Amino acid sequence: MTDRYASFVQSGAGRALVKRLGLPDPPRLRRHTPGDPLVPGPVLLGAAAGSRLAEQVTKLLTLAGVELRDPAAATDATARYAALVYDATGITDSAGLRQLYDFFHPQARALLPSGRVIVLGTPSAECGTPREATAQRALEGLTRSIGKEFGRGVTAQLVYVTRDGDAGTPVSLEATLRFLLSGRSAYVSGQVIRVGAGTATAPADWDRPLDGQVVLVTGAARGIGAALARVLARDGAKVVALDVPAAGDALAEVANEIGGSAVQLDLTAPDAPTRLAEHLASRHGRVDVVVHNAGITRDKTLGRMDADRWDQVIDVNLSSQERINDVLLERDLIPAGGRIVSVSSIAGIAGNRGQTNYATSKAGVIGLVDSLSPVLRERGISLNAVAPGFIETRLTARIPLLIREAGRRMNSMAQGGLPVDVAETIGWLAWPASGAVTGNVVRVCGQSLLGA
Template sequence: MADWYTTFANSGVGTTITKQLGLPRPVELRRYEPGQPLLPGPVVVGSAGQGRLRDTVTAVLRDAGVTVQSPVTADGGTDGEKLGAVVLDATGLTGPADLAGAHDFLAPALERLRSSGRVLVLADPPAAAGSPARAAARQAVDGLVRSIAKELRGGSTANAVFVPEGAEESLAAPLRFFLSGRSAYVDGQLLTLSAADVPANPDEEKPLAGKVAVVTGAARGIGAAIAEVLSRDGAHVVAVDVPAAGEQLARVANAIGGTAVALDITAEDAGPRLVQQLVARHGGVDVVVHNAGITRDKLLVNMDAARWNSVMAVNLQAQLDITQALLDAEGALKPGARIVCVSSQSGIAGNRGQTNYAASKAGVIGMVRAWAPEFAERDATINAVAPGFIVTEMTAKMPFGTREIGSRINSLQQGGLPVDVAETIAWLSQPASAGVNGQTVRVCGQSLLGA
């Protein structure tokens, strides 16, 4: 499904009407298509402070076929060509005075940013600053990036990656993701990397070739989109959903050449049964996407135990149980395994009438954070995505006013699509994303609700 207002606002008649009435006109976002270049224009790379990543960034971009310009060119330039992206290396900040360099580089560069452009700021983690002045300068990047994201127009986004010393080799995959069309609906986000063994020369077209991926809740909506994107990227997908959704599940699995497994993930033996099948038929699993989720909304004072317990069972306890079963069974998780858990913006910001749902999705974030060290010891990763307002058949049934408000209160002024969530999950599932662990990435267009 598409965001009807975005489609209308960009049509011939819609453009005229929205201009006359002074209505917002969200643009159609640049989304990933296989074979497309990383960026539709050149990149300018600059620094603030004693940056240590500029050469690394330049090398990755040139390997991807991107033209890299100097900051001098960004200030006016000679040919006036619009920029596909702006990358600021802000590592090495020692105090607030160094932040002037960020302003001096970004202000002229942003004026040349094209529609659906990308802004990416790289910095050292504030937690490892060692002094109040350094911590202040590094934390300032947070406010800088979130504010830039709210100032950009035309479908452009701004994000930041904190890169500790020693984690430089982990940067290539996040750099490509945040600059590509895969991150179309990821805006105003901050990610912290860790040191990891990253494979050299990853396959950009089929990064999951030869991998086995499990997706729960795969029969429809976001789950079906996840299955499709993982398959497109080369994985054999084991699509899981409740027996009642068996017919639709089979259609999804057949369309991508995958395997359908009808399973109630809340059953006491669901984890062992799934593990047994994965080991017997596939020799284990490389990627597990915990997508299955339900809502049973009521104000807390009116909520019965059945509503509370069912949401907790599907959204949180099943993820815990199945993941633990995979960890306990020898050979179930293949080397370099990836677990991706679907949380929600509601788990970060809360939502009226969704105390059970919000609590369960916040619990997912806590689970991911707590398990990250154990997964790192196994050379594996566990992360979460937190979707915002995503246009699906379910949201189409909402009251018109509620639906429109929900889809517009973000910096991109539109609802996301299931493929936006799927692209982020597929990126976290790649072998090259080994340096991303214990993180939660919001796919919400920089929603104005929550952190």
């Protein structure tokens, strides 16, 4: 679906009109293309006094080929940066928050278009005093405000990193930094991401971080699911693409395009989990990553909704995920080091008129992550979710024009996201290198104003 307004804004006449009338100004976002450098320019790395991650980040980014600059040596007022990265783990009280102002204030206009801001903090549960926990929680207000202020496609994120010395944490921190700095995270902003304890494995080639992984994608025939299949295959995965029999032709086309395999299966059938488990066991012996993308809408206001609409949406969007997880885990088909990624929605966070069934199911997905991820962590399996906002698909193309335009503009990017934006985020959560990233719900919404 084409965003005609965004296309017009990119023209000379459009830019002049937007500036004169103060209209929304959708920037051209930097998205990932294989072979791109991690960032298109130098990165300014700062740290609060007594911080614990700056040395590690310096090593990780230097090995990744990033040119780092030290703010103490940055005397050129005209310098421009691809990213600002700040280690705030040394801030232990509210007075220490002044260090954030001292770092970001002089650089507020120094970022290149589609620049990145990343702040590193300590989870409140690991803070030594209530004052430290207070100061670390304050970082969320900083990053979310920066995401709304800096404009021009700039994203801002807060990453809480555990003090745990587990071997997987540095690898997962590197994976998270690589994702957030790159064009893969173009439509992810204002997020709080937690890198905890867990085992992670760095890839031999960061351009193919899923090499050799067997990945199941449900709802893979169209839209976000098809984009998912393409991105995961690009990153080296053996993709098992699943969808309902009615979508068989489109599913086969996607599977053939990426060199994957197609499974036609109605996930609401009573024997679907068993049939799926038997297929995966016989063909692959395991499944390293399960992506629960299949979902439907049956919209009506609650007072006008019949019971079938309610039951169908809950069954497909939530209950089928639970049933599949139960069987695959019971049969040990997801090994240690495995990943489960579920697709929620911003509707599950903010609610949506006429979608009580859908919002309920997507909030349930968030509940699934909250309740099951600690259990799976003990088995070495991560569980996360993504929550897309307005994504340009054939489903959103059917939304009435005024509502559609509101969905596109009511975010920091002033535009809808693309299916590939959701796919890239799921890809990062699926990487073996992201093993210490679990229990997260990451919004892919351009920092939507809804639910913020």
